[in-house]
Amino acid sequence: MAVEGLTHEEAQKLVAALDCWAFTRDAEAIGRTFEFDDFSQAFAFMTQIALLAEKHDHHPEWSNVYNKVQIELTTHDAGGLSMRDMNMARAIGDLLT
């Protein structure tokens, strides 16, 4: 299913408005690393994101090492960034507030 991509200029403005997310992979993705007190907290966070991902039909590329969760968002269906990534990044950040 094709999804409309963002221009680099659009993406730059949107990323600047997100807390702590930055371009990765030549601006084809955005990434952020989260750190928790322990594995249990990190994994609880991942569980919440898994539910969000299903709700949004948008899934993170991520890795976890003990108390750290590293996340990248990109839209395969757009070959780069789309509003789906921005919305998901916002929703993930909101889990912590």
Ligand SMILES: C[C@H](O)[C@H](O)[C@H]1CNC2=NC(N)=NC(=O)C2=N1
């Ligand atoms: C068919 C289904 O809607 C698509 O494959 C969705 C699912 N989750 C997705 N997740 C991400 N990160 N990018 C996508 O392009 C994407 N596409």
